[in-house]
Amino acid sequence: MAFRITGLPAAPFAPLFELSDAELAAQGAVRRIADGAYPCRISLTDSQPGDELLLLNYEHHAVASPYRMRFAIYVRRGETQYDARDDVPMQLRTRELAVRAFDAEGMMVGRELTPGTALEASIARLFADARTAYLHVHYAAPGCYAARVDRA
Secondary structure: OOEEEEOOOOOOOHHHHHOOHHHHHHOOOEEEEOOOOOEEOOOOOEOOOOOEEEEEEEEEEOOOOOOOEEEEEEEEOOOOOOEEEOOOOHHHHOOEEEEEEEOOOOOEEEEEEEEHHHHHHHHHHHHOOOOOOEEEEEEOOOOOEEEEEEEO
């Protein structure tokens, strides 16, 4: 089963890095300097100590269904969008994941918990259901959005 994993597009976040901390706070966001590995949702790579990050609330599932979702995410300054076919980024490989399958109307039709080392098997099982239009990958413990998976 061919698949494509994508991070979030970088362009909507780039102007936010130019805002003052007070302007970010007015939007419910905060600037952080990494003191460890935080998952950037654009590049699907982990931060290094000293990297500038924004922690903000993001609507990652803007659908007209009960499964409309938003949650806190980290993005790192200067990143480019991860977009690869049949490749799982290391950021996902090293974490416990929750994979959620949605139909074309944004209704959940399946879900699995999986270690990142077995993500391809979960993708194949969830895409085996003809109703599945796309998948969302979340970090299992905090529940926050990580990436989108589509058929390739």
